[in-house]
Amino acid sequence: MLGLKTSWSLTAAMIALGLAACGGEKAAPAAASAASSASAVSVDAEKKEIKIGTTAGDFGDMVKDSIKPILEKQGYTVTLTEFNDYVTPNKALAEGAVDVNVFQHKPYFDSFVAENKLDLSVGFQVPTAPLGIYAGKLKALADIKDGASVAAPNDPSNFARALVMLNELGWIKLKDGIDPLKASKQDIAENTKNIKIVEVEAANLPRAREDVDFAVINGNYVLTSGMKLTDSLYQEPSYAYVNWGAFRTPDVKSKWAQDVVAAYNSDEFKKYALQKYPGYKYPVDWKVEANGTATASAPAASAASASK
Structure with a gap:
């Protein structure tokens, strides 16, 4: 990949250089722009x-x-x-x-x-498919214990969603007034259960369940792995995503x-x-x-x- x-980047660079060279010609810039626009419309139409x-x-x-x-x-x-x-x-x-x-x-x-x-x-x-919390070594939310580990997506946006879910469950408490779309570890006000949050590449979360107590997994990767959405222990309620x-x-x-x-x-x-x-x-x-x-x-x- x-x-x-x-290859795509090199191609884009070559095109950019070509356009820059054409830009050196100062004659009829408006006409050139109009011709370029007409050409783009024509190509698009076809x-x-x-x-x-x-x-x-x-x-x-x-x-x-x-x-x-x-x-x-x-x-x-x-x-x-x-x-x-x-x-x-x-x-x-x-x-x-x-x-x-x-x-x-x-x-x-x-x-x-x-x-x-x-x-x-x-x-x-x-x-x-909604984000959900799935069983790992522990099979029920009620089994949560001090020092439990939770795997979560490592990209900032989905990690913030995971933190909000943990907050909704009462496993952590986020600071008041934060932007829930941008929540980070620094926004955790309380971690009374000493939850260990393990950041994992989203596509690897289904496999990561073997090594943690729970995993917060994106719905598309749940299905790709052969799991079912109905296997989730808790689903994200928000429609913002x-x-x-x-x-x-x-x-x-x-x-x-x-x-x-x-x-x-x-x-x-x-x-x-x-x-x-x-x-x-x-x-x-x-x-x-x-x-x-x-x-x-x-x-x-x-x-x-x-x-x-």
Whole structure:
């Protein structure tokens, strides 16, 4: 994967150098800009191949089982790349290796894009397996003991979620007035049970259960490992972490991008997701009823209100 990533960076650098060389010509800059814009629109209008990147597991399955067939009926060729980490997908999107990615919640997206100065925007929400606490050496929450170990995702955003869950369970107490989306170990006011929080790469958390008493695991990795969401001892109650699909910002209003958004909000995909993924948290605009059914298609949850 590192080889591919380096290749993308080199390609981007070569393109940048080419553009810089063209920029040395001072004649008719406005005309050149207009020509460039017209060319981009023309290419976009003819775009028929959509490259989707997801983390391995349910998001990839959604593409293969439902989204790809929906888009192919419209004449698109859809290719899927599955990643095994939370860093590469956004960099791949920014560098053009994929056209859209699906794997992250909004707090993580905002933090990553700001830190890496990427020109990306969210476009639609997707059904999301919730974060949960799963048994390791200890099999029930009531078995918690002094000095117990808890494995948690090591990326800042998901680690903050884990701390909030431990706070809700009363295993730790967070300081008053902190931003729960940015909670860190320094924000722990009390650790009366002397919980040992072990930070682990998210994809490795299911295996880490063998070495700790409990593990806080992202839903997609629960399913990838063959575990069940119903095996969780406690699930995150918040809906703030329903995941989003993201685009490069200049592509958001393109026809192909809007077709992707429509596919993820189509009645066909809703029916598939509600049957295949019970227990998930669903996009806000789906307006899922108590009986598990969804109302007619609604526009994607407002990317404008959630964009960076």
